[in-house]
Amino acid sequence: MITVILLAAIWLVSFRIADLFTVFKTYSSVWFLPSGVTMAMVMAAPGWLKLVPLLAHLSLASPPMRQVFDIHIASDFDLLLHSIRIYLIYGGTGLFLTQVMRITLPFRTWGEVQWFIGAALVAASVASAAGIGQSVLLGELDPAGALPLAEPWFLGDALGAVMVPPMLVPAIMLALGRPLGAWRWPSPRAFAVQALTLSLASLIGALGPTLDINLWYLVLPSVLVFALRGGFEHAAAAALLTCVLTPSVAMIFTGAVEVAGLPALLLTTAIAALLVGAATTERQQTAERLEAQVAQRTEELEKAYELQRHLVRSLGHDLRQPVEAINLTVAAIGDHSDIAVRNTALTRVRQLGAVTSDLLTRILAYARLDTGDIKAELAPLPLHQLLDQLRATYIPQAQKRAQRLVWPETDITVISDRELLFQILSNYLDNAIRLTPEGGTVELRIERRDTGIGIIIKDGFDPTAPHRSSRGGLGLRIVSQLSDLLGAEMVNEPNRKGIILPLRE
Structure with a gap:
């Protein structure tokens, strides 16, 4: 029950936070975070907990929730359709990524990130088209006035779907006690540096004459630097911070109610950061694998060298015994004129020769094995x-x-x-x-x-x-x-x- 309450609270808080960002087009702003939260929960939560986003969405129909969140909905039927549409599209996208494409959670490799971004953009396109179609059919929007809303609706939903899951998926997995694999959380210090840097970049950009252009030249390079230095985890954190801090700074210091180019700027920044971060992580993983292979090969060579040294010592010892015995026996033959003694000594020499021959045969067999000349024929x-x-x-x-x-x-x-x-x-x-x-x-x-x-x-x-x-x-x-x-x-x-x-x- 605590897990359900926690997940539902995350979804509802994301809805409330999104509603505060008036710098986006109003019609799309309230859904730009819940879309990504829905996808992340369906991807990371096990079993029936995947239904929590739908239940949280439906809870907005209750009078207390309407007052808290200031919801203005034409009818409960409209809310039901909206809830099902959002859940089917974004929840279905999450299931597609985890169940069909089998991406490893939390995702961080180049191929997985490409699939994630592509699926998120497709989901946002479908969601915006379906939402506008539903509003037109229910008479909430005039067909002529609906088309201009397609772009801001898509940008808002796409922004949330792209920037939220990369950080929320591992956070949910951590809360549920699921293993995070190779995921590496940015340190508090790195997170603070990112927040400070992006806040300053956003502030400088917001004070300039052209807000969207200034943000493009100041915020995007900062995010890419973090992605190049820290890999995908740092890129995901920087993208999320950018999408939260940049509109906040714009509203606080400029009083802007709407910045037309801001959603597109933030979406482009998030996509670029995630791709660069994934490429950096891929490069880091390749370097780590090569280092591990070099270390393993070095260890194998050291073991082989020690084995060869031991083998040489062993061969020297094994060969010296029969050879010395042959020398002693031959020397003894010269000291005796008795034929019987000499015959016994010669028999001993032949035996020692057989031992030496057997040892040499073993050496040759070992050499053939070591070079791979012997194959098993089953x-x-x-x-x-x-x-x-x-x-x-x-x-x-x-x-x-x-x-x-x-x-x-x-x-x-x-x-x-x-x-x-x-x-x-x-x-x-x-x-x-x-x-x-x-x-x-x-x-x-x-x-x-x-x-x-x-x-x-x-x-x-x-x-x-x-x-x-x-x-x-x-x-x-x-x-x-x-x-x-x-x-x-x-x-x-x-x-x-x-x-x-x-x-x-």
Whole structure:
């Protein structure tokens, strides 16, 4: 109820304030603010609260409201038609912008502001034509005398429809507790500077011999400066202040009852300010996006540099171990003449050579991944075929360590790349066999999860016991990139490593 009273009070106060601006053509002055307020409320208010402008308008038919607002209406029927016409036109325009064009509230971008201004001008044109037509049909206006009223009526309604919503929409959203997104209110200091500057410009213009021309050369540049410096929010505030302060100063210091060119001047100023402000905001947003992209790219490069440094250190460590072992073994061969010892040493050299070759293969694979040369070729893949290949490959390695491989039976078919998936699981199995103590068990499991099919390898690694180091530094990076190519999720839990393949049709 408090919200309804607040919104209705805003509408009624706007009606009363508009009635005070006698510098406009009298026939259009009382509606130049309510038209914009109606549009803003329909745009920003949720649900049935969009009807508040219509209810507030209809309340003017009551005798107390007629006395307070000095309303002179021929009949209640005339008021009803007028209320419905204003609400349908301006409320419908607000719904068109929010429901059909889907502009984001509060609007502030170049495209949204263009749509808003265009829709507001069309609504004012329709409202002025419909209002004059209604007055002629009801006999309130003579057809010959109605046509000259079209221009001032349009200018008054258009001015309110253009200048009010940009500031009133976020104000209503703030009052209703709705998020304002990227909207930035002008600071009180900036608002005060705008008010003082525009008041002085209006005063200087009002004291000159030609009021409308002086205002054009003094007020418009001031408004555009605020729009260029502060963006759309400052432009909207400056336009609203101009439309309130300029006619007030003109009435106070000149005693003018009517300034013929003032509505057109203020409408032009408001449109120019909003467009320039929107363009400035667009430019600011573009600059902010570019700065964010540069910062993100810089961070990515720094991370890549650190990764490369870590990779170089890791490769140096991984390569040095087998190379030093080969050198020591070769040196030991020269110290022994026993054929059996030499054969054992040569066997050890061959093993170390295989380790080195495997490491170099991983380096080349990582390089291919890093340059994007490897692409995933997804196709239906029966898992039992892949598991049979893995078992045949790793049973000899497990038997040498007296380990038991536990393998599941499955008839599941997944959509994946056979070669890439084999590389991933090979890396996990190789590490699991190396880390599991001799005589231990390495188990491969198939798990159905909400996000896909999990292929999990459970090792027997004991962190408290001496263990052989894995070659996981580079291998895990390869697994990570291969998993990304497959769109798979890595599983990295104590004693459980693997991936989850996504469900695909």
